[in-house]
Amino acid sequence: MSENFIFSGHDTVALAQKYGTPLYVMSEDILRANINRIKDAFESAGADYDVNYAGKTFLNMGMCRIVASEGVSLDVASGGELYTAVKSGFNPARICFHGSNKNQAELEMALGYKVGRIVIDSEWELERLRLLTEELEQSVKVLFRVSPGIEAHTHELIQTGKIDSKFGLPLSQAREIIGRTKEMDYVEAVGIHCHIGSQIADEKPFLLASEVMLDLYKELISDGLNLTEINLGGGFGIPYLPNDPSFDVTNYIPKMVDHMREMSEQRQIPMPKIVVEPGRSVAAPAGITLYTVGTVKQIPGLKKYVSVDGGMADNPRPALYGADYDAVICNKPQDEALMEEVTVSGKACETDTLIKSIKLPSPQPGDTLAVLHTGAYNYSMASNYNRLRRPAVVLLKGDRSAILVERESFEDLVKNDRIPSWLED
Ligand code: LLP
Secondary structure, three states: OOOOOEEOOEEHHHHHHHHOOOEEEEEHHHHHHHHHHHHHHHHHHOOOEEEEEEHHHOOOHHHHHHHHHOOOEEEEOOHHHHHHHHHOOOOHHHEEEOOOOOOHHHHHHHHHOOOOEEEEOOHHHHHHHHHHHHHHOOOEEEEEEEEOOOOOOOOHHHEOOOOOOOOOEEHHHHHHHHHHHHHOOOEEEEEEEOOOEOOEOOOHHHHHHHHHHHHHHHHHHHOOOOOOEEEOOOOEOOOOOOOOOOOOHHHHHHHHHHHHHHHHHHOOOOOOEEEEOOOHHHHHHHEEEEEEEEEEEEEOOOEEEEEEOOOOOOOOHHHHHOOOOOEEEOOOOOOHHHEEEEEEEOOOOOOOEEEEEEEEEOOOOOOEEEEEOOOOOOHHHOOOHHHOOOOEEEEEEOOEEEEEEOOOOHHHHHOOOOOOHHHOO
């Protein structure tokens, strides 16, 4: 076996040579194992449950096939994600359609495909859906997203369950607004939803949210609504750096199920079906990004910059959230004697720092560098900044590898460009 860095049984240097860099590499085996850990935790807790994989994390037609074959549902948050899923053959009945500002065309599309659930995010959206379903004489099952007023300890930009939030119905208005569905012919309320934020490593805010949700659930049932499910969203954190705290879903899920069972008994209501929408915890550890080191520059007396052939265009998270990542040089052993503290920077024409400070074994031009845990919110948030082409995505399964998404070409970059007549000569 070579000394090279191995990911999911594959030599990463060989992958970089075969497919080129920058390259997103996703492991189907890890994706499936992560989905199954969540399913197994629910099974062992004996709960009525569903898992909606959060498509915003990492979505393409191949990923939809993986999700479908695991028998779980899919959360989509735009017409584009919905289209991708349907185009891949995903069963629309297992799709849950989200979004805080769905437009008319998206609502029509969701009804046209007969998605299993629409999550209503505002009073205004409920009214639009009422009008649309009456016009089409078509029934739809809905959940209502509620803002439970929980402040989870995570980055401010990914905290979404606070009272001051664009997401969901304010808790104080939820009962009245959801109650209106009793008078509606085609909008059928089946549950309530919340998502308190992402990259949360502590189970307390989740347990607290489940209590708030169950209290509202009880009120709605006593108002005569025929609800059956509570969707608690996603948000399970993962360790990006070796010493980061990790969120143990196998421990948390049975605890949450027991807690909800106990609370339901106390409140004398039937235990609801529990739905979760994990994204990051499924996809992040299943992916790495491979780069080739180019320029290595020592600033005298200060630091060494190691520049790679990608950066904020394929991973905007460090620039957006100050997110930290771990990395290794794939073609060299992690030899302590060779370690130097460096900054890994990307190729975009601005600061573009991927990793502010990391010890790497004497990085040289031509080395292959792997940034770890990039499977979530990297490919899905990539841009063409500087007219960089989005990298290819390669999928690994056992000892096989195949292209999941082609690398963009220069032609792709100009294919939607048009020259207005007055600029033609
Ligand atoms: N369900 C809903 C309604 C959501 O809004 C989200 C994420 C999820 C589920 C999945 O959450 P997860 O399990 O991945 O934490 N771009 C940011 C993350 C934004 C999360 C948005 N919503 C980042 O790169 O950290």
